Amino acid sequence: MAACEKLLVLYTGGTIGMQQSADGLAPASGFEARVRAQQSEEGQDQLPDWIFSELLPPIDSANMSQANWLAMVDAIVEGIEQHSCDGVLVLQGTDTLAYSAAALSFLLLGLPVPVVLTGAMLPAGTEGSDAWGNLFGAMRALHQGQASGVQVYFNGALMHGARVSKLQSDAFDAFTVLPRQRISPRAGQIPQAIDYRQARHPVNIAVLPFYPGIQAEHISALLGSGVQALLLECYGSGTGPSDNAALLTALETAHARGVVLAAISQCPQGHVEFGVYAAGSQLQAAGLVSAGGMTREAALGKLFSLLGAGLEPKEVEHWFNLDLCGERAD
Structure with a gap:
């Protein structure tokens, strides 16, 4: 240094x-x-x-x-x-x-x-x-x-x-910097496709918290607005209204057409671990990828960087799952 x-x-x-x-x-x-x-x-x-x-x-x-x-x-x-x-x-x-x-x-x-x-x-x-x-x-x-x-x-x-x-x-x-559990494999190296020399372009990303009373129509309207990614702020360890079949279908449909769906925890010191509760497992099955212990700011910035580099949705999900600069692992 x-x-x-x-x-x-x-x-x-x-x-x-x-x-x-x-x-x-x-x-x-x-x-x-x-x-x-x-x-x-x-x-x-x-x-x-x-x-x-x-x-x-x-x-x-x-x-x-x-x-x-x-x-x-x-x-x-x-x-x-x-x-x-x-x-x-x-x-x-x-x-x-x-x-x-x-x-x-x-x-x-x-x-x-x-x-x-x-x-x-x-x-x-x-x-x-x-x-x-x-x-x-x-x-x-x-x-x-x-x-x-x-x-x-x-x-x-x-x-x-x-x-x-x-x-x-x-x-x-x-x-x-709040203590948030960060367990994720570190990327072996940063590929040229996402390093600082790669040109970026603006992308359409939305952020939405789950809350009691949220309706499938709310999410459908947002997903139908042309968003390329939706960052959902889930409860606790990554749960949401799993008894709302229409809401889950809206997420599945959007994911199938290439919208990247990511989940963070609403808890300031929380992290997403889908398998703890069945409600979380259903969100994972609908296509959500876990942000682990990332903050809202980090998850939003990471989605922008990856999508803005022109990566395909599957590539975005791949790199989103890996620690790139210390955001997901200590």
Whole structure:
């Protein structure tokens, strides 16, 4: 793990760089000058040299989309291949930071340099803000040397990019990695078809929780909307309304025509193990593939990366079942 000597700082917007507008806090450009001024004022040492790139327009992360993730990937690869950067720091808002970290974990498979994401709960310059601590802390962590892969730096902690979740909306330690059982074989190697050089395209993915009273018509309408994959948030260890024959038939029919069906647990510290209950076994028979202990963010990002690479449904299910970057196994 060599120390980062030249860092790409990729600014996408978010609270960390927001300024007051007539409608309240809003994303703002010009953040590079503010960062350099603050670095000079604090006399920050042990930081790598860095160059700045900004995705325009800067956005509130509530507006994050697949297109934004793909733009991030392009900017990151450009910084490494054209500007010889040996580390990347991505700045974005916290609302979808865990989703971005998970998506980039899979979109950047095989990338030879470390990528760290951070943001802030309060804008830079606000009294008591965590912005400069997170930003310069992440820079120092990269300068000290990190393994390749994606991580999140927040409140002094480095966390695995495909395992982290935001659990609090108003605290500096908003992000954490919950213990979730992760037992899955590790992929022997990352094939070229899904490494970071593979072009991706947007895909149609939906997420739906099971809940008491859910109807087959609800799922049929969603499956009939053109989705390529449906991520179902199941109860407990992967159960659902197994006495609803119409619902199970809707899932079976969609799976037969090539819709990828995946299951995660609604429990923050849960994992899917279909064979524990008959209700889970019936979902498996309908075509659902288990996400094991993956988070919603990781499962969604993984489906996007695999489907976006143009893989066939069976190939998607194959790679979804394997651990690609530490998301499914410790």
